Amino acid sequence: MEPLLNFLSSLGRMTLNFLRATGDGAEFTAKVVVACIRRPFYHKEFVRQMIEIGFYSLPVVALTTFFSGMVIALQTYTGFSQLSAEGAVALVVLVAVTRELAPVMAALMVAGRIGAAMAAEIGTMRVTEQIDALSTLNTNPYQYLIAPRVLAGIVMMPVLVLIGDILGVCGGYLVGVYKLDFNATTYLINTWNYLKPMDIISGLTKAAVFGFIIALLGCYNGFHSKGGAQGVGQATTNAVVSASILVLIFNYLLTEAFFNV
Amino acid sequence: MTDIQIEMKKVSKAFGKKVVLKDLDLTINRGESVVIIGGSGTGKSVTLKCILGLLHPDKGEIKFNGKNIGMLFQGAALFDSLTVWENVSFAVLQQKGMTRERAKKIAIEKLAEVGLKPEVADVYPADLSGGMKKRVGLARAIAIQPDTLFFDEPTTGLDPIMSDVINDLIVRCVKKLGATALTITHDMTSARKIADKIAMLYEGKIIWMGTVKELDKTDNPYVRQFVAGSSQGPIRMSVKADEA
Numbered sequence: 001m002e003p004l005l006n007f008l009s010s011l012g013r014m015t016l017n018f019l020r021a022t023g024d025g026a027e028f029t030a031k032v033v034v035a036c037i038r039r040p041f042y043h044k045e046f047v048r049q050m051i052e053i054g055f056y057s058l059p060v061v062a063l064t065t066f067f068s069g070m071v072i073a074l075q076t077y078t079g080f081s082q083l084s085a086e087g088a089v090a091l092v093v094l095v096a097v098t099r100e101l102a103p104v105m106a107a108l109m110v111a112g113r114i115g116a117a118m119a120a121e122i123g124t125m126r127v128t129e130q131i132d133a134l135s136t137l138n139t140n141p142y143q144y145l146i147a148p149r150v151l152a153g154i155v156m157m158p159v160l161v162l163i164g165d166i167l168g169v170c171g172g173y174l175v176g177v178y179k180l181d182f183n184a185t186t187y188l189i190n191t192w193n194y195l196k197p198m199d200i201i202s203g204l205t206k207a208a209v210f211g212f213i214i215a216l217l218g219c220y221n222g223f224h225s226k227g228g229a230q231g232v233g234q235a236t237t238n239a240v241v242s243a244s245i246l247v248l249i250f251n252y253l254l255t256e257a258f259f260n261v
Numbered sequence: 262m263t264d265i266q267i268e269m270k271k272v273s274k275a276f277g278k279k280v281v282l283k284d285l286d287l288t289i290n291r292g293e294s295v296v297i298i299g300g301s302g303t304g305k306s307v308t309l310k311c312i313l314g315l316l317h318p319d320k321g322e323i324k325f326n327g328k329n330i331g332m333l334f335q336g337a338a339l340f341d342s343l344t345v346w347e348n349v350s351f352a353v354l355q356q357k358g359m360t361r362e363r364a365k366k367i368a369i370e371k372l373a374e375v376g377l378k379p380e381v382a383d384v385y386p387a388d389l390s391g392g393m394k395k396r397v398g399l400a401r402a403i404a405i406q407p408d409t410l411f412f413d414e415p416t417t418g419l420d421p422i423m424s425d426v427i428n429d430l431i432v433r434c435v436k437k438l439g440a441t442a443l444t445i446t447h448d449m450t451s452a453r454k455i456a457d458k459i460a461m462l463y464e465g466k467i468i469w470m471g472t473v474k475e476l477d478k479t480d481n482p483y484v485r486q487f488v489a490g491s492s493q494g495p496i497r498m499s500v501k502a503d504e505a
């Protein structure tokens with residue numbers, strides 16, 4: 001009983017904190033959106049963040065999507081009747097990777113890498129008064145610090161996911177052909193025939209939304225961190241946890257919206 | 262045009278239940294150098310941040326009649342990802358039609374004004390000592406020729422000699438720009454050197470204000486205790502961590 005109560009009370013506390021954060025977050029989000037539209041646009045910062053997100057996250061995203069594609073092929077084979085497996089594996093890998101696995105895996109990886117880095121960097125700037133210094137130097141911190149990160153997140157996540165799509169499908173193909181002994185040509189033809197633009201587009205749209213969520217929460221937590229190094233550490237953890245949860249919630253909502261279920 | 266540069270009227274600010282400023286009044290005339298003294302945690306930085314618009318007071322009115330400002334932060338607050346010259350010329354670089362070459366030349370001039378050689382221009386802040394960071398912070402504060410300068414504990418954390426160097430630089434920079442200056446500190450040596458007028462902050466109010474000469478003659482027991490640096494007197498130091 002005791003552990004259950006503890007669990008419930010911590011769940012309740014989490015929910016309350018979450019709701020409070022939602023209120024503050026809405027105001028913050030509005031300010032960020034305005035900052036993204038307004039000039040000046042700091043393109044140097046934008047490019048730096050695009051490289052940070054796109055280039056340096058590529059290895060982890062590539063690895064996770066590749067192995068996800070492989071494991072899906074294996075699971076589908078063991079799950080389906082092995083007679084009809086040849087067609088099913090190609091289809092399931094394609095659909096699972098493009099609609100779900102690539103966007104969600106990439107988002108969770110990027111949340112852990114980039115969301116944390118953004119929170120730590122901006123949090124350090126907050127506690128060392130660098131953000132105050134920006135304001136005294138006629139620079140809006142929302143425009144200089146946050147807008148480039150959020151825009152880079154929106155732009156680069158779909159790029160990462162598109163690469164993840166390709167690698168995930170490759171992973172499925174390798175397992176299908178080299179482990180399950182499918183015919184290579186048939187597998188490729190099946191994959192090509194099952195390919196629907198909507199699957200890719202929905203996955204990339206999700207990616208853009210996730211990129212926005214991750215960058216926004218990284219910046220939000222960093223921006224509001226207080227109390228020295230410990231506060232920055234806390235902000236970093238919060239950024240990763242909250243972004244991961246929101247990504248999964250929005251993944252569900254977007255899936256519902258896209259496929260009208 | 263008025264001769265008043267900064268005017269605070271009945272400014273109050275609390276964080277949650279903790280009242281920091283309570284009906285604070287402060288007037289600073291144009292061209293004057295005012296130093297606010299007070300124990301740590303009495304709200305000196307909060308006062309400054311209210312004037313700068315970085316914090317919004319709960320009550321009261323703040324009038325600022327200056328055009329542009331420069332501020333030296335307690336820890337210098339240099340941008341880690343930028344070189345020294347990019348830091349100094351940060352605001353300069355935002356001006357229309359400014360080239361990086363010209364901005365760098367301006368930065369090197371400003372560095373010279375605070376006694377730093379051109380070689381440090383391309384160094385990153387992480388590689389500077391505390392005293393050098395403060396100098397770069399000062400160079401950044403004066404880069405766009407502000408008419409109002411703010412200094413938050415300019416000598417805290419520096420050795421006495423470096424403190425004296427920074428004090429001299431502050432006095433020189435303020436004179437050269439003809440600027441109005443507001444400094445906050447708990448270092449009395451620094452206060453005497455920089456100030457035309459000294460104001461003492463205690464329990465959310467300015468409880469005394471006068472010239473350095475008047476400071477030595479005042480019979481205000483709070484001011485006398487603070488100036489003497491004595492633990493005996495009406496000022497009670499809180500030992501609770503959350504009020505430090």
Ligand SMILES: Nc1ncnc2c1ncn2[C@@H]1O[C@H](COP(=O)(O)OP(=O)(O)O)[C@@H](O)[C@H]1O
Nearest residue numbers: 276281300301302303304305306307503504505
């Ligand atoms: N952003 C803030 N949130 C909550 N409390 C704050 C904040 N800024 C300052 N305080 C509190 O206000 C009091 C005065 O702080 P400060 O002005 O920094 O003191 P000092 O006179 O040493 O500069 C301190 O108790 C501090 O904890």
Ligand SMILES: [Mg+2]
Nearest residue numbers: 305306335414
């Ligand atoms: Mg302070």
